[in-house]
Amino acid sequence: MFRAGPFVADHVRPVDPEQVQPNGLDLTAEAIFETGGGRIGRDGERIGERDPVDPDPDADAWRLSPGGYILRYGERIHIPEGHVGFVYPRSSLMRNAAMLHTAVWDAGYEGRGEGLLAVHEGIDIEPDARVAQLVLAEASHEGTYDGSYQGENIE
């Protein structure tokens, strides 16, 4: 069973009331990076160097041309035990021919995670704008997340 938005909100900080949705919680864009040069190996992986994209001060927005970017969410997310998380793009993002590609959010994970922002036609995104939605589904699991991204981007 997927949990309601207010339950998801209890596991995310900070949260503004307008982020709480019927079935999940909207996530905001905190930073956007260009990247490249990573490697996925049989026994490990290397994440490519990050180059932050600066917002255009005149437009008060990241002015993104077509390409792939890493987007970091502004919220600290904790996936509670007994659950698994999924992130979807806001449909407004998708309707502007941009997409967030995401992976599985494991029980026990805590951090400010990231997604792959694919821009197909060019788009302006304002810093701290809502771009995605986190949903939590009840799930059985063996153990909890203890990988290299545990606690990422938390001061």
Ligand SMILES: O=c1ccn([C@H]2C[C@H](O)[C@@H](COP(=O)(O)OP(=O)(O)OP(=O)(O)O)O2)c(=O)[nH]1
């Ligand atoms: O779109 C996503 C999906 C997941 N995560 C976070 C939560 C998840 O628990 C963690 C690790 O994800 P995953 O297990 O898929 O990563 P991995 O590459 O297999 O790393 P590890 O070896 O640490 O499991 O990254 C994100 O930031 N973005």
